[in-house]
Amino acid sequence: MWKNIRILILLLVLAGVALHAWLDRHATQSWEQTLWVGIYPLNGDGTAAAQQYVAALTPRDFTDIEEFFAREAQRYGVRLSQPIHIELYPQVQELPPPLDPHASMLGIAWWSLKLRWYAAHASSVPGRAPPRIRMFVLYHDPSTLDHAPDSHGLQKGLIGVVHVFAARSMHGSNNIVIAHELLHTLGASDKYNPADGAPLFPSGYADRERQPRYPQEDAEVMAGRRALSAQEWEMPSSLRRVVIGPETALEIRWTH
Numbered sequence: 001m002w003k004n005i006r007i008l009i010l011l012l013v014l015a016g017v018a019l020h021a022w023l024d025r026h027a028t029q030s031w032e033q034t035l036w037v038g039i040y041p042l043n044g045d046g047t048a049a050a051q052q053y054v055a056a057l058t059p060r061d062f063t064d065i066e067e068f069f070a071r072e073a074q075r076y077g078v079r080l081s082q083p084i085h086i087e088l089y090p091q092v093q094e095l096p097p098p099l100d101p102h103a104s105m106l107g108i109a110w111w112s113l114k115l116r117w118y119a120a121h122a123s124s125v126p127g128r129a130p131p132r133i134r135m136f137v138l139y140h141d142p143s144t145l146d147h148a149p150d151s152h153g154l155q156k157g158l159i160g161v162v163h164v165f166a167a168r169s170m171h172g173s174n175n176i177v178i179a180h181e182l183l184h185t186l187g188a189s190d191k192y193n194p195a196d197g198a199p200l201f202p203s204g205y206a207d208r209e210r211q212p213r214y215p216q217e218d219a220e221v222m223a224g225r226r227a228l229s230a231q232e233w234e235m236p237s238s239l240r241r242v243v244i245g246p247e248t249a250l251e252i253r254w255t256h
């Protein structure tokens, strides 16, 4: 009797988890309503420079991400005029749990559970409606670090942890990184070679038909860089020079 009840409870919990994942996926891939994305800025390195930068952020600093999604969605015939809305939330003090770059599968699973727990309490702001997708954006003083730590976007849990630079000159490229991780939460996959960062051909190229092929004028967002030649690539300075390629559009269900 007790054994049966325990099994029933376990099955109900599993059904609840599966239902929740299905609802999240439906809400983020149906493109019937504007998707609310919350940006939670953090001081990533504890420096005064990063703090000053975070304190000066305004919602206008993120409108180019909204415009990027609107422009690209229109190209794919998505009827929604504003696919995503970005809401800027107050600075979060507690940093998200770090992921050990050498973590095992089990280590990554444990980290993702801790991250969900962190996101649940770090993102609640009294009097503010919670967003569907939570992006924790950690700003680092570029003078203390030349290479930002790896960023992550999780489709399960709809959480992003993004490392960017606290510098006005990097504002445009920061927003490319945020858009890239946001697209991971929506189901998009990387389109670059993890060994060296080279955009994959053709899915990571903005203009695969271009003759001659190099240099590419724009970047595909999930490659993050435009190829200048077969051996060189660079990140554009703003989302105006970035597109969503057909493979990414299919992954996020803009096309079928």
Ligand SMILES: [Zn+2]
Pocket: 180, 184, 189, 190
């Ligand atoms: Zn990625």
